[in-house]
Amino acid sequence: MSGIIGKKIGMTSIFGADGRNVACTLIEAGPCVVTQVKNEDTDGYTAVQLGYGERKEKRTTRALKGHFAKAKTTPKQHLVEFRNFRVEFEGGVELGQELSVADIFQEEDFVDVIANSKGKGFQGVVKRHNFGGVGQATHGQHNRLRAPGSIGGASYPARVFKGMRMAGRTGNDRVKVTNLQVMKIIPEKNLILVSGSIPGPKNGTVILEK
CATH class of the missing domain: 2.40.30.10 (Translation factors)
Known part of the structure; x- marks a missing residue:
């Protein structure tokens, strides 16, 4: 081309x-x-x-x-x-x-x-993946409005799956x-x-x- x-x-x-x-x-x-x-x-x-x-x-x-x-x-x-x-x-x-x-x-x-x-640079899940945060500001929530929430189970699967959307470097990609x-x-x-x-x-x- x-x-x-x-x-x-x-x-x-x-x-x-x-x-x-x-x-x-x-x-x-x-x-x-x-x-x-x-x-x-x-x-x-x-x-x-x-x-x-x-x-x-x-x-x-x-x-x-x-x-x-x-x-x-x-x-x-x-x-x-x-x-x-x-x-x-x-x-x-x-x-x-x-x-x-x-x-x-x-x-x-x-x-x-x-x-x-x-x-x-390094960004959280709200900016990087458009997460909505955890719950609201009431019911005992403290500094949780932009948190990612749970990332895995307990005894099963006892690990974090590959590809889990988490905080990390954002941008500077070939588009x-x-x-x-x-x-x-x-x-x-x-x-x-x-x-x-x-x-x-x-x-x-x-x-x-x-």
């Missing part, structure tokens, strides 16, 4: 073709550089690796420096591989070619967006939101507006797939 790497700018809203006000997310998508082209003969599958964002040369390993030198480009911060990219992209792509958002997406396309959700419509593309600024919200904070890296 074709795709591109970008950065979440923030949210706004625009009026759609039917006159409705649609909440949208603004993404700075690309430009991305083709850093590797894989094929069936050498790699066993077809794919295109794209690079996005600048990386300091002193923080780049020798192996990566050689990898980027083959593509005749500067070191990139993010590398993402898209399988079967050349099949969907008309005319194919070449090593070192620069791709913009307008080369891959068009308005009214439907895309999938992948990003890491906001990390919230994929599907079927978001491309509302508008501003090619001169490499901007794309997609309907709805996407995971992650502002300036977070996102992957758009078609």
Whole structure:
């Protein structure tokens, strides 16, 4: 599938073709550089690796420096591989070619967006799993409004089942939101507006797939 790497700018809203006000997310998508082209003969599958964002040369390993030198480009911060990219992209792509958002997406396309959700640290069961707490504030309850309650039996099963919903680290997970419509593309600024919200904070890296 074709795709591109970008950065979440923030949210706004625009009026759609039917006159409705649609909440949208603004993404700075690309430009991305083709850093590797894989094929069936050498790699066993077809794919295109794209690079996005600048990386300091002193923080780049020798192996990566050689990898980027083959593509005749500067070191990139993010590398993402898209399988079967050349099949969907008309005319194919070449090593070192620069791709913009307008080369891959068009308005009214439907895309999938992948990003890491906001990390919230260690959270209790009310925030993490939407528990309602234990009982009410009356009848001798003390500091129990946000407690998880019982987690297991006594002599049977004499253990806590795996997967029990308890307090723990929340967020910072890879999340994929599907079927978001491309509302508008501003090619001169490499901007794309997609309907709805996407995971992650502002300036977070996102992957758009078609």
